[in-house]
Amino acid sequence: MIYKRMMTHLKKNKDKNAIVIATTAKPPIFFLAAVALLSSLVSPMDDVLCTAGPDGEEDCRAVYVERDVLDENFPLVDENDDDDDDDDNYFLSAGECVDTNDPEIDCRSLARSGECESNPGFAKYRCARSCGTCDDFDAAYNAWRDGTANTGPCTDEYRECKNWAAMGECGYNPPFMLVECQRSCMVCFEDTDQFGVHQELPPPDDEHYDETLAIIDRTIEYMKEIWTPSALNNRINYKCRNMDGECCAWAVTRCGDDHEEREYMRTNCAPACQTCHLLDRTIQCPIEEGNDPVFGPGDMNAMFERIMDDGRYNPRALSRPWSKQRVDGESDGPWIVLLENFITDEEADALIAAGHRKGYERSTDVGVENPDGTFEDDLNDGRTSTNSWCDVELCQGDPIIMPVIERIATVTSTNVNNSEHIQLLRYEPGQFYQQHHDYIEYQQGLPCGVRMLTLFLYLNDVEEGGDTRFPFLDITVQPRRRSALLWPSSLDEDPEEKDKRTEHEALPVIRGIKYGANAWIHTRNYREAEERDCT
Numbered sequence: 001m002i003y004k005r006m007m008t009h010l011k012k013n014k015d016k017n018a019i020v021i022a023t024t025a026k027p028p029i030f031f032l033a034a035v036a037l038l039s040s041l042v043s044p045m046d047d048v049l050c051t052a053g054p055d056g057e058e059d060c061r062a063v064y065v066e067r068d069v070l071d072e073n074f075p076l077v078d079e080n081d082d083d084d085d086d087d088d089n090y091f092l093s094a095g096e097c098v099d100t101n102d103p104e105i106d107c108r109s110l111a112r113s114g115e116c117e118s119n120p121g122f123a124k125y126r127c128a129r130s131c132g133t134c135d136d137f138d139a140a141y142n143a144w145r146d147g148t149a150n151t152g153p154c155t156d157e158y159r160e161c162k163n164w165a166a167m168g169e170c171g172y173n174p175p176f177m178l179v180e181c182q183r184s185c186m187v188c189f190e191d192t193d194q195f196g197v198h199q200e201l202p203p204p205d206d207e208h209y210d211e212t213l214a215i216i217d218r219t220i221e222y223m224k225e226i227w228t229p230s231a232l233n234n235r236i237n238y239k240c241r242n243m244d245g246e247c248c249a250w251a252v253t254r255c256g257d258d259h260e261e262r263e264y265m266r267t268n269c270a271p272a273c274q275t276c277h278l279l280d281r282t283i284q285c286p287i288e289e290g291n292d293p294v295f296g297p298g299d300m301n302a303m304f305e306r307i308m309d310d311g312r313y314n315p316r317a318l319s320r321p322w323s324k325q326r327v328d329g330e331s332d333g334p335w336i337v338l339l340e341n342f343i344t345d346e347e348a349d350a351l352i353a354a355g356h357r358k359g360y361e362r363s364t365d366v367g368v369e370n371p372d373g374t375f376e377d378d379l380n381d382g383r384t385s386t387n388s389w390c391d392v393e394l395c396q397g398d399p400i401i402m403p404v405i406e407r408i409a410t411v412t413s414t415n416v417n418n419s420e421h422i423q424l425l426r427y428e429p430g431q432f433y434q435q436h437h438d439y440i441e442y443q444q445g446l447p448c449g450v451r452m453l454t455l456f457l458y459l460n461d462v463e464e465g466g467d468t469r470f471p472f473l474d475i476t477v478q479p480r481r482r483s484a485l486l487w488p489s490s491l492d493e494d495p496e497e498k499d500k501r502t503e504h505e506a507l508p509v510i511r512g513i514k515y516g517a518n519a520w521i522h523t524r525n526y527r528e529a530e531e532r533d534c535t
């Protein structure tokens with residue numbers, strides 16, 4: 001199918017630093033935790049939420065609003081509203097149904113750009129006034145207040161909830177997501193658009209009307225089960241989406257074994273066909289016999305110890321775990337080792353030139369996963385550099401570059417097959433890459449394994465700025481031509497598990513151009529997995 005081929009092509013050209021924890025689009029972990037805690041203190045909808053109103057009557061709404069007042073980032077009441085032109089249309093009662101006054105959210109523009117329809121989980125209630133959905137807000141609110149519904153409006157607190165949920169974050173980060181992104185994580189249910197495109201009914205006189213209605217009802221119950229947290233469900237729920245408004249109508253006839261459209265339907269209308277489990281990539285992409293992890297417990301430390309003992313490439317440990325060489329006062333950090341002369345000037349120049357031959361393009365992060373296993377590119381404000389890939393076409397057989405690729409495998413005690421193709425980076429003044437982690441959660445259990453190591457090559461001296469910084473470790477590394485920085489993304493005791501301490505960022509370049517290169521090394525055979533589209 002053209003759609004599938006197009007997405008597969010895009011996939012080859014993107015960076016997969018997938019789960020960005022602290023971009024402009026996503027609050028950092030400590031903030032998430034704080035908000036989650038705050039929410040957990042105020043969200044249970046029981047009678048403590050009602051207070052005495054101004055005229056002595058019990059007023060539950062006041063406390064409902066207070067929940068948002070507590071959350072200073074997203075107050076519900078629009079105190080700054082100074083025009084009352086359309087208040088009569090939308091204000092059912094004062095202080096109730098208004099646009100959020102978060103200065104970063106311009107509800108009117110969002111409404112104009114179609115977000116009320118495309119992202120109703122957030123916009124429908126947070127921008128109820130601009131979206132013209134105050135009736136819905138009121139109905140949901142009143143149902144909750146009257147005890148006929150056990151929550152208030154089924155909504156998301158953040159505009160990005162829909163995308164985060166579609167990237168699997170409800171499973172990776174439930175303490176935050178299940179509180180703040182209730183609608184996108186299906187904690188509450190309101191509409192079939194929570195698992196894909198809103199489902200349409202055929203006209204009432206259509207011969208399949210009743211069956212379609214029954215399939216919609218059946219799908220809703222099925223999807224509530226699919227969103228009940230479990231190891232399997234967390235791997236599939238976020239990508240199990242109806243990609244077309246007619247999925248449930250088509251499902252009346254097209255899901256069965258004998259229908260020629262069944263493959264398309266079971267992937268792109270998986271909720272309607274009840275085939276979400278078939279989207280599990282660990283089923284589509286089983287780990288082949290012999291594709292064993294290159295590191296077992298303890299091998300990571302042994303590798304770094306060996307590099308330090310060898311002394312080759314002038315290694316300097318900027319951080320290290322407590323070990324037999326424990327130094328008093330030194331903290332027990334992950335290994336971060338700078339190899340001061342890992343490549344030659346000629347090799348650095350060859351890598352820079354290779355990037356220019358192919359052209360540097362704006363870097364992207366991995367975005368939402370489609371049901372067919374492809375990913376959408378996510379152009380992200382948090383990453384403004386450009387990049388190119390030193391892939392087979394560009395670098396295979398290059399007499400200057402190949403020795404670098406082999407040296408990376410040798411120094412890390414891995415194989416060339418464990419490494420992604422080298423990613424070549426170029427930053428102009430002002431360009432940067434915000435705090436993130438290189439580890440990709442969803443690769444656990446896939447034939448490529450997770451990223452366990454990053455070896456970052458500095459290809460030139462930068463006039464000013466462009467340092468690589470590890471905020472949790474308070475380590476800052478200045479780019480120095482010929483050097484390489486090596487750090488783990490996963491843990492020595494379990495190389496499949498993330499080492500959360502090695503989040504890092506590339507600080508903005510201030511003067512000059514910065515050239516660098518990423519070699520991401522996986523626990524299993526990345527190159528073979530890539531051939532099978534199983535990364």
Ligand SMILES: O=C(O)CCC(=O)C(=O)O
Nearest residue numbers: 433467468505506516518
């Ligand atoms: O440019 C740097 O210093 C680091 C870049 C980085 O972390 C990345 O591309 O994942």
Ligand SMILES: [Fe+2]
Nearest residue numbers: 017437438504
């Ligand atoms: Fe990185």
